[in-house]
Amino acid sequence: MRRSGLSDKTDLLLAFIVVVAIVFSVLIVPRLLGVQYPLVVVEGRSMLPLLVSGDLVITTKATNVRIGDIIVYKSCTSPGSFIIHRVVDILRRGQEVFYVTKGDNNPYLDNALGEFRTANCILWAPGVPEQRVIGKVLTIRIGSTEYVVKIPLLGSILLELKQLI
Numbered sequence: 001m002r003r004s005g006l007s008d009k010t011d012l013l014l015a016f017i018v019v020v021a022i023v024f025s026v027l028i029v030p031r032l033l034g035v036q037y038p039l040v041v042v043e044g045r046s047m048l049p050l051l052v053s054g055d056l057v058i059t060t061k062a063t064n065v066r067i068g069d070i071i072v073y074k075s076c077t078s079p080g081s082f083i084i085h086r087v088v089d090i091l092r093r094g095q096e097v098f099y100v101t102k103g104d105n106n107p108y109l110d111n112a113l114g115e116f117r118t119a120n121c122i123l124w125a126p127g128v129p130e131q132r133v134i135g136k137v138l139t140i141r142i143g144s145t146e147y148v149v150k151i152p153l154l155g156s157i158l159l160e161l162k163q164l165i
Helices: 005-033 156-164
Strands: 039-041 056-060 070-074 082-093 096-102 133-137 139-142 145-148
Touching: 056 070, 070 096
Parallel strands: none
Antiparallel strands: 039 056, 056 133, 070 082, 070 133, 082 096, 139 145
16 A cells, blocks of 8 residues: 655654654753653652552752652662652751652651661661762642642553563
8 A cells, every 4th residue: 555745744744743743852841840850750658648559740850958858769669769758957068968758648757767878878877868869759830739740551561561661
């Protein structure tokens, strides 16, 4: 079956748009948001009911972190993974900053999970050190309410692919 020239041009345009979108998301978005990982998939139940496994959150640079913010940090107990939890306290020890974190649906602080360790994950620390934080979950404030910017369940596709690999 022979395809029309218009269809070939449409396919070429679509391929071009996909390539531009990939380049934009890989090269431009991280620079705009100031983070290496601008999109992070929620995995697990620790942030229920706010965040559901498979939600995709947008991260921004972790500046001016306050109690109540949700941060994303590198896990010590599961290398290569990230943890998305709320800051419940901020401790300063000399020049170092540590975030005491907890999942909204967890009964205990993250130290019970073994996550309060130094940047190299060897020694115990009073909280998650600032060096292990990769970003802060993007929120928007409307009136007196703050909303997490997320794409519900879109990350489920990535979680399924992770299971296959």
